[in-house]
Amino acid sequence: MTDVDSGSRTTGSGPEPSRAGVRLEDPGLVRAWTRGATAALRRERAAIDRVNVFPVADADTGTNLYLTFREGDRAVAGAPSGATGTQLLATLARAALLGARGNSGVILSEWLRGLAVAARRGAGTAELFTRAATSARSAVARPAEGTILTAADAAAAAARAAESSLERDAGPGSVGTAGPLPVVTAAAAAARTAARASRDELDALRVAGVLDAGALGLVLVLDALVVAAAGEASGGVSVADGSMDAVNLDQLLDAGAPPPVTETPDVGPHGVEGGTGGLELMFVLAAPASAAAEAVAAGLRAALGEVGDSVVVVGGDAGTGTAVWQAHVHTDHLDRALTIAAKAAREGSLAQVHVRHLEAVHQHEWGVVAATSAPGLAAELAHAGAVVLLTGGLGSTVEALTAEDVGRAAASTGARRVLLLGVPDAGAGGEAQLDVDEVVAVQAPTDLHAVVALAALGTLLPVGLPDGPPDGSASPSVDARAIVDQALAALTVVEAKGAAAVEALRDAAGPATTLATALLDGDVPDGLSGRLAAALAERAPEAELVVLSTGRPGDRVHLGTEEDA
Structure with a gap:
């Protein structure tokens, strides 16, 4: 059986002689590593996605790890040619933190940050791995064994x-002479062993008969580091010039795997009994650096842990005068989680406030990204199948969307074709970075347009949609843009304030009206919903009224009426 490997080395060949003075943070090694690890994760993202069952079986761990490392690789590739290896590691870690996707991606970004911090302090290779593993574990509110954290710990122990x-063998100073290759090789081998053992440490993995997806991702990252270190040791062999063999995880995935058990594990969506949390919330928090930076992260972990699971908070003071954190939680109490985020940002700002329904991934060829300043609608839009980007309405500063923010959200849909609803022009201009086959921007000037568009796509984007027809044939391609355009053409939108919305609905509705939707801001008069229902019943007795709260302050009411074609 061939060992999993992300490079051209062969099992048992042993470390190659190392050039004197080579260190893990040498710039050529760092650049080769980021290219190689990104290539490995890109090739194997689907294989890792297939075995993703913990903490949530949402089949996106491989994609999230790839997208996270890709952000770092792009930043390293764009760094000045004269940047030191330590600077490149810091660049890699910061970009990965800001671009982290999902529970596994956030953990990986903190592992990279620990590596960068140790490098800045002049630590040796083993200490870099130790600090990386410690940082990753401390970022998780409730660490579980048999995961990427276990593999990171094993790598650190083997490196030491x-x-x-x-x-012992060659006396003091021998490590620097030998270079990092022997230490990195030992770390990668230990992570691989830990990944193989993960199935026996977690019930969810045992029942599914798979290995941990996050641990497998770290194996690829470390194996790419071995290849980069070997290249530097032999004079700087490029990892990007075709010298890397294709990564193949199949043998590792299948090695000794028992047949899947037919029973369903009594495990919630977070890998804990009775766990709840159908929505994933991620956000970036920036605040002035202070001595209390670590307390901010600990406070966020504790507060988010009260409203959900899979809590990870990474980041801190990077020595630039501003501290930056990335937070992640799975929750069924999105309103409370957003309140926690806004409270933490009182002296700073939020960015990339991203909400996604965990069961809506890989649902169809089409995905939807919806931008809104209405926090009360985020759960509604996410449950309808959209990845939601919150642009305001939280009582704290929310940074404007960037093309990169939109690209990350598009990739998070898990689809190859993506509709953008209500995305500002500044955020819709980065199609080249979206990592999808087709992007269609739809004009949605109000939140009502987004709500109606997603309702029209309801038969296209139901949560849990099968992969295809029962006979195994391919699903027919659909024109999602045409469906949305037809729905929005039948929509009439009016805006009113407070109680004036009742008369506005009487004027807008008529005998042909089949559906009316009312979006209410947070300060409208009590009982307004009932008065709107009564007004609609007068004008269109057969029509249905849908009332949704925006969660925004103010007394505005947006009314939408629809008629049958």
Whole structure:
């Protein structure tokens, strides 16, 4: 059986002689590593997605790890040619933190940050791995064994043992002479062993008969580091010039795997019994750096842990005068989680406030990204199948959307074709970075347009849609844009304030009206919903009224009426 490998080395060949003075943070090694790890994760993202069952079986761990590392790789590629390896590691870690996707991506970004911090302090290779593993574990509110954290710990322990062995065998100073290759090789092998053992450490993995997806991702990252270190040791062999063999995880995934058990594990969507949390919330928090930076992260973990699971908070003071954190939680109490985020941002700002329904991933060829300043609608839009970007309405500063924000959200849909609803022009201009086949921007000047568009796509984007017809044939391609255009053409929108909305609905509705939708801001008069229902019943007795709260302050009411074609 061939070992999983992300490079051209062969099992059992042993470390190659190392050029004197080579260190893990040498710039050529860092650049080669980021290219190689990104290529490996891109090739194997689908294989890792297939075995993703913990903490949520949402089949996107491979994609999230790839997207996270890709952000770092792009930043490293764009760094000045004279940047030091330590600077490149810091660049890699910061970009990965800001671009992290999903529970696994956020953890990986903190592992990279720990690596960068240790490098800045001049630590040796083993200490870099130790700090990386410690940082990753401390970022998780409730760490679980048999995961990427376990693989990181195993890699760190093996690196320390290898470094100690080198010191014993050749005396002090031998590690620097030998270079990082023996230590990195030991770390990668230990992570691979930990990944193989993960099925026996987590019930969810045992029942599914798979290995942990996050641990497998770290194996690829570390194996790419071995290849980069070997390249530097032999004089700087490029990882991007075709010298890397295709990564193949199949043998590792299948090695000794028992047949899947037919029973369903008594595990909630977070890998814990009775867990709840159908929505994923992620946000970036920036605030002035202070001595209390660590307390901010700990406070966020504790507060988010009260409203959900899979809580991870990473980041901190990067020495630039501003501290930056990325937070992640799965929750069924989105309003409370958003309140926690807004409270944490009182002296700073929020960015990339991203809401997604965990069961709506990979649902169809089409995905939807919807931007809104109405926090009360975020859960509604996410449950309808959209990845939601919140642009305001939280009582704290929310940074304007960028093309990169939209690109990350588009990739998070898991679809190859994406509709953008209500995305500002500034955020819709980065199609080249979206990593999808087709992007269609739809004009949605109000939140009502987004609500109606998603309702029209209800038969296209139901949560849990099968992969295809029962006979195994391919699903017929559909024109999502045409469906949305037809629905919006039948929509009439009016705006009113407070109680004036009742008369506005009487004027807008008529005998042909089949559906009216009312979006109410948070300060409208009590009982307004009932008065709107009565007014609609007068004008269109057969029509249905849908009332949704925007969660925004103010007394505005947006009314939409629809008629049968």
